[in-house]
Amino acid sequence: MAAASMSVAEAMWEELVVRAVSKLDKNDYMRYFPKICLTKPTPNEDPLADLDTFDGPGPWDRTLLEVEVENPMDAAAGRRKMLLFSGNDYLNLSSHPAVRKAASKAALVYGMGPRASSMISGHTEYHRLLEDTLADLTKKEACVITPTGFAANTAFLSALGSVASLTAAARRPAKHEKIAIFSDALNHASIIDGLRMVERHQEADVFVYKHNDMKHLDELLSNCPADRKVVYTDSLFSMEGDFAPMLELVELRKKHGFLFVIDDAHTTLVCGKNGGGIAEVYGIEDQIDICIGTLSKATGCIGGFIAYSKKWNCCDGGQKGALVPTGRVEQGPRVLRLN
Incomplete structure (x- = not known):
């Protein structure tokens, strides 16, 4: 009887998948890996x-x-x-001989895999070396690495939401205790997913401003009664090819006093004299509160990072990302030291 029920269930799911795939194909949504x-x-x-x-x-x-x-x-x-x-x-660093040697040496000496979560025993001195190197690069006090750049955005937004919950008088933040997050309309999907998460947990109110429209953002900020405001933007929008108006955003930060968060995935190691990203280009590192980045693009490795001031250390929500193989961790600092 159980076998018959399983057979019926398997047939049902197979038929559902076939129908779903057929609809994707019909609507030209099917994509194949070359x-x-x-x-x-x-x-x-x-x-x-x-x-x-x-x-x-x-x-x-x-x-x-x-x-x-x-x-x-x-x-x-x-x-x-x-x-x-x-x-x-972008710089083809993944194939640079010095980077290859660092990664292969680390794999041979220490093996592969994280061995455990960072909360237990997976956060080694090499993870810390990479984090310290990235903190220096972005002119921040501290840094935490994550498995991907996508995870960096969702992890930070989770931590940001936890600030509202942990400081609320009740189990859930009241309206005046929520964080107001202002997000560019063309921000990366990882930011959008993270925003949906904190909205679903009733920890934040999200306001989307027109792409790079500082007048619209100023209006939204001025009309928002919340004390806890955050502006979150890509520094370089990969699908559009344009930069966020950083200097105008800094002026709005001075006016409204919001927490300024940038996703610097596409400018790390590409922009700035030392590869410090868009903030280094304009000399505004001290005006950026949180810098989100990736190791999967110009760095030629895999992973992501969150660079911040030390006061955020206690609010990372257990999201530390030592889930990066040791070889990749050793590869990261080697890339960042190339000049």
């Missing part, structure tokens, strides 16, 4: 050469730019040779 075949280095291209600095293009760059692509829908058609311009590894 199979990228990387070029192997030639005998003259030593992937572990002794090169301690990054100084323009090197022979190792070719292995990640000259690729062959196989169509997942038509494997019989063979592979096409292509130049890859769609990646986020």
Whole structure:
């Protein structure tokens, strides 16, 4: 009887999945991963050469730019040779010999995997070294790493919401105790997901201002009676290719006294003399309260980070992200020390 019930349930779910996939395909929502075949280095291209600095293009760059692509829908058609311009590894640091050596050495010496959560025994001195290096880069007092940049935004917003809950007189924040978060209309999906989470937990009220429209933001801030205001924006909007008006945002911060949070994913290591991002470009590091970033783009690794003042250490909500393999952790500081 149980086997028969299971068979009916399996058939039901299979039919539901087939219907759902069919609708996605009909609406042209289906996406397939292209199979990228990387070029192997030639005998003259030593992937572990002794090169301690990054100084323009090197022979190792070719292995990640000259690729062959196989169509997942038509494997019989063979592979096409292509130049890859769609990646986020802006400086191609993931293939730099010094970075490869650091990652491979760490994996050989310490193994792979986090071994445990950071709350138990997964946060090693190498995680701390990476966090300290990122804090120095962004001119902040402290930093915490996360598994991805996406996780960095959702983790910080979770911590931000917990501030409202922990300081509320009752179990849930009253209207006047909630945090008012003002978010650019074109912010990244990770920010939007995090905002939905704190809204669902009734910890914050969210206001969306028109993309880069400082007049609209000023109006929303002026009309909001909340004392606890936060402005959250991407520094560089990857889908639009434009920057947030940082200097105007700083002036609004002085006027309204909000907590200023930026997602600096696309400018870390790309903008600024030392790669410190958009804040370094304008010399406004002291005006940015929280800097969210990623290690999965120009850094050429994987992971994310939250850089902040030390007073936020007690409010990270247990979200510390030592869920990054040791090899990647060792790779991060090596990348940041290249010049």
